[in-house]
Amino acid sequence: MTLIYSEVPAMNKVVLLSGSPRSNGNTEQIVSECARVITSHGVEAQVISFAGRKIESCTACYKCGELGKCVINDGLNDIIDLIREAQGLIVASPVYFGSARGDVMSALQRIGMVSMTCGNFLSWKVGGPIAIARRGGHTATIQEMLMFFLMNEMIVPGSQYWNMLFGREPGQVMQDSEGIATIRMFAENVAELVKKIN
Numbered sequence: 124m125t126l127i128y129s130e131v132p133a134m135n136k137v138v139l140l141s142g143s144p145r146s147n148g149n150t151e152q153i154v155s156e157c158a159r160v161i162t163s164h165g166v167e168a169q170v171i172s173f174a175g176r177k178i179e180s181c182t183a184c185y186k187c188g189e190l191g192k193c194v195i196n197d198g199l200n201d202i203i204d205l206i207r208e209a210q211g212l213i214v215a216s217p218v219y220f221g222s223a224r225g226d227v228m229s230a231l232q233r234i235g236m237v238s239m240t241c242g243n244f245l246s247w248k249v250g251g252p253i254a255i256a257r258r259g260g261h262t263a264t265i266q267e268m269l270m271f272f273l274m275n276e277m278i279v280p281g282s283q284y285w286n287m288l289f290g291r292e293p294g295q296v297m298q299d300s301e302g303i304a305t306i307r308m309f310a311e312n313v314a315e316l317v318k319k320i321n
């Protein structure tokens with residue numbers, strides 16, 4: 124039987140994680156802008172905010188390989204299921220003392236471990252990190268989060284600059300015009316790459 128590729132259902136979707144505890148803060152606003160760009164390119168976008176959530180750290184129990192999910196019951200498994208089905212993953216974090224917020228790294232480490240023990244479902248997903256800060260620590264934060272993407276065989280497109288934006292009070296980040304242009308181009312590249320890979 125011949126398989127006609129155009130008959131394979133296209134599953135173009137990007138999950139976007141906003142790692143700030145502040146609802147409608149800078150990180151959420153940036154993630155929403157990325158989602159807007161992605162949908163304007165014909166790819167579905169689903170934003171998940173960490174505001175109101177508490178993400179526990181990996182306890183190294185290695186039960187995920189047997190269970191197909193994490194043993195910790197804090198809602199991350201629902202997010203992992205959404206990521207599993209998507210073709211893209213963007214993770215945005217505020218910079219806290221020169222690094223990503225703790226809950227963001229806790230989430231990435233558990234998502235990565237579940238993927239590695241359950242068939243490497245992150246492989247070939249397209250995406251990357253975004254860092255938001257008042258003044259400094261962006262590049263270290265991007266590099267920290269990038270470790271997760273590159274160790275899970277994910278594909279990270281570039282942009283005109285690194286995915287970093289400046290802002291302190293909620294909404295200030297939208298005035299960083301170069302940062303906004305950078306993440307718009309990044310989001311566009313994620314969407315176009317997802318379509319090409321599919």
Ligand SMILES: Cc1cc2nc3c(=O)[nH]c(=O)nc-3n(C[C@H](O)[C@H](O)[C@H](O)COP(=O)(O)O)c2cc1C
Binds near residue numbers: 259
């Ligand atoms: C605990 C904590 C640590 C922070 N550390 C830094 C830092 O190292 N560098 C910096 O420029 N801003 C730092 N900030 C400021 C935030 O990164 C900044 O306000 C950011 O816009 C917050 O994003 P949000 O509005 O999405 O929460 C820190 C804020 C908090 C609460």
